[in-house]
Structures are given as C-alpha cells and as structure tokens.
Amino acid sequence: MVLAELGRKITSALRSLGNATVINEDVLNSLLKEVCTALIEADVNIRLVKQLRENVRSQIDFDEMAAGLNKRKMIQSALFRELVRLVDPQVKAWQPHKGSSNVIMFVGLQGSGKTTTATKLAFYYQRKGWKTCLICADTYRAGAFDQLKQNATKARIPYYGSYTETDPVVIARDGVKKFEEENFDVIIVDTSGRHKQEDSLFEEMLQVSNAIGPDQVIYVMDASIGQACEAQASAFKSKVDVSSVIITKLDGHARGGGALSAVAATHSPIIFIGTGEHIEDFEQFRVQPFVQKLLGLGDLEGLVERVNELKLDENEELMKKLRQGVFTLRNMYEQFQNILKIGSFSQVLSAIPGLGQDLLTNDQVTMNIVEKLGFEESLDRLMSEYLSFRLKRRVEGIRRLVHRRLQGDLLDRGFAPSIYSH
Structure with missing residues (x-):
C-alpha cells in the first residue's frame, strides 16, 4: 500500500x-x-x-x-x-441484521470502482455466512451488466440484471423484490455513475432510492482524488442519504491519507477500504487498528480474525487423512492456497507489531511475491507432470491392449503382420 x-x-x-x-x-x-x-x-x-x-x-x-x-x-x-x-468521523457505521433482507445501494462517480467493490462486499459477507446477491441497475455504462455478471459468477454470487430493460428503477425494484422473496440476507444494488456530478445522475439516484428503500446507501470513492473527496462526499450527501463510504484504490495512490482525512471531515463513517484488484483485497476500516498498522504497531486482533475465517480445522476429509497418516502433495497445495486467503505477505506482516514498516520495502515485497508464485508454479507443474505421466502410461497401456487384440483378430482373418504393425 x-x-x-x-x-x-x-x-x-x-x-x-x-x-x-x-x-x-x-x-x-x-x-x-x-x-x-x-x-x-x-x-x-x-x-x-x-x-x-x-x-x-x-x-x-x-x-x-x-x-x-x-x-x-x-x-x-x-x-x-x-x-x-x-x-475518525466519530459516527457509528450501520451494520446489517440477520433475519431480514438488508438492501444496500451503491452510488458514486464512474471509474471509482463501484461494480468491483460491490462484488467484494458481497463476497466479504458471503465468507461470514451471509446469503448475498448482486443487482446491476447501471444502464448507462456499456458492459456494466457483463462486468457484474462476470465478477459474480467468479465469486459464485447470485446476480440479477437485464440486457433489454433500460429503466434502472424497474431493474432495481424487480431485482430487490426477487431476492427478498428468496430470503437473501444482503442485497447489493449497483447503480449508474457518471464522469462528473451531473444533475441526471442525482435524479436517477433519487428515483432508484425511492423505489427500493435501501437500508444503507454507500458512496464509493477513488483514493486518487485525495482531499477533493470531502467536496464530493458532501455533494452526494446533500442529494441522497449517504450513510457510509468505501474508499477504493488505496494500494496505488500516495494521496490516500488525504482521502481518508477528508471523508472523516464530512462525518461519514468509512466502513471498508479497497487495497488491491483481487476480490480478497478488501478490509474493514477500523480506525485504531488502521493507525496502529500505519505506525508499524500491528493489528494482531485483525490477523487472528482472518485466520479464524479460513476454518482450516473444519475440513473433515483432510482431518481424516491426517489421522490415517496420509498427506499428499495435492493436500499440501490446497492448504497452501487456503493460507494465502489471509492476504498478501505485506498485509500479513503489517499486522505483526514491529514488522510492518521495516520489512515492507518494495524490493522485499516483490521478492516475497516472486517466491510465493514460484512455489505455486512449481507445485502446479509437478502435479501436472505427475498426472500427465500417469495418464500417458494408462493410455499407452490401453493402446497396446487394443493393438494386440486387433493383431490377433487380423491374424485369424489371414492378414499379414506387416499391414498393421507399427
């Protein structure tokens, strides 16, 4: 970051x-x-x-x-x-409630990462056991539904949208009704964005908001604009009831500190921050742990929480194999993949007191990533070669068996061996 x-x-x-x-x-x-x-x-x-x-x-x-x-x-x-x-905006953020459908509406300018962030939020709650879904009410941007559909499919999250309906209000209303009837816990509605704060954007936001009655309106903003976030957040709050903020792209812009402080000045709670392009690069924003990590003091509580989410000890099949003394290369590879879900090496180290700032130079982070990817690639290649070798031997055995039987059949029919031998 x-x-x-x-x-x-x-x-x-x-x-x-x-x-x-x-x-x-x-x-x-x-x-x-x-x-x-x-x-x-x-x-x-x-x-x-x-x-x-x-x-x-x-x-x-x-x-x-x-x-x-x-x-x-x-x-x-x-x-x-x-x-x-x-x-710290000194305002308590809204939290979804179990036992009822929580409708969340995303708003923001085009290019802020709304659609990707909507998927990240759905995935975040899904990992915590919530039944989540996505609705694409963005009919302005070409390819918006395709992007949401692709993201949702990859994350295995149910979605709703339309290639034919052009009214975002109709899509949002029908989608929310559908998922409420199916008892989804978290329903996330992604709305249209614009390149600037146009009156038509605010009017559409109000219409969609009135149609679905969201429990929370989240404003998604790009960290690269720095302290200009304050003016943007205030403009959106004056038009629609923005209850919280998600700041994206904090991993790639030096102006992130300005964005964080500017949003806090509007007294809008920052609930999550985007720290990368992958779906797991998404963190709940907690003020004191954030400052602790910034100063190299770590966040062990957050690290333990992420480890517990993996539920590594609940894989009954693996535990059974371990009790039998069986641990294959494939088992090792799968567990290695699970551990990487905790986050990147830089994220893990930043949560450990005393390691966050001193060890995270760009060269070291790059070296860690290369080592990690090299290990993954070696395991992948080794497994692939091993499986290919086994398959090749089996296919060769079948070919020889068929060849021998065909040879015997041809001999029985009086054909010379030279016709069919290889």
Missing part, C-alpha cells in the same frame, strides 16, 4: 524521538515538523494538519510535567490520539 510510505515517515520521526537523549521543546518541534510534512505530502488538508499540530502541543507542557513521567510515551500517546482523530 502506498500509505505505507506515510507510515514509514511517521515511524522514522518517532524513532528519532526514541533516540533522543533529552526530551525537550526542540525534540517535540522536530517530531511535529516531520510528521506534518509527511501528512501534507500524503495530501492531507493543511487545515487538518495544523489542527493536529496544535492539539498535540496543547497536550504536552514540559513546564507543568511531573519529573517522574515518561515524556516519550506521553508524546507518542498524544500523537497516536490525534492521528486517530484525524481519520
């Missing part, structure tokens, strides 16, 4: 604080200067940066500080609290 660069700079500033022999005003000023510079480079609004600086300074008074207090820890704690406040 490009935000890791912001984390490295802040961590470097904190390391300088830790190495200082005397903690005084000069050390504090140097720390705040480095941190504020890093935030501004990440496109955080300068007004918010100044506010963070003032809040930290107001909490640290060296003249009034008791002699026995740990000044380093006080400064670190103050900075941590203000970084949390910077990206």
